Amino acid sequence: MVTKRQLGYFVVAVSVIGIVGIIAVDVLGAGRWGGFGPLQRMGIGLGLVAVAAGLVLIRLGDRPA
Numbered sequence: 660m661v662t663k664r665q666l667g668y669f670v671v672a673v674s675v676i677g678i679v680g681i682i683a684v685d686v687l688g689a690g691r692w693g694g695f696g697p698l699q700r701m702g703i704g705l706g707l708v709a710v711a712a713g714l715v716l717i718r719l720g721d722r723p724a
Contacts, residue, residue, distance in 0.1 A: 660723055661723070662720070662721045662722060662723060663716045663717075663720060663721070663723075663724045664716065664717050664719070664720055664721055665724075666713075666716050666724045667713045667715070667716030667717035667718075668713070668717060669713075670709055670713030670716060671709075671710055671713035671717070673709075674706045674707075674709035674710045675706075675710065677702065678702075678703055678707070678710075681699050681702045681703055681706070682703075684699075
């Protein structure tokens with residue numbers, strides 16, 4: 660059985676990997692243009708929201724998800 664804490668850790672981990680990936684793409688220069696575009700900003704914003712939701716789930720403890 661999956662608990663809310665385990666689900667929270669998973670959500671935080673996936674979100675942080677996504678945010679790091681978005682930043683890494685820009686740093687490595689995978690695109691033609693430099694700088695952050697609007698989709699990158701939206702992705703980072705959604706990633707931060709998901710991290711916040713994951714932290715809330717972690718605080719809820721060992722109750723079933």
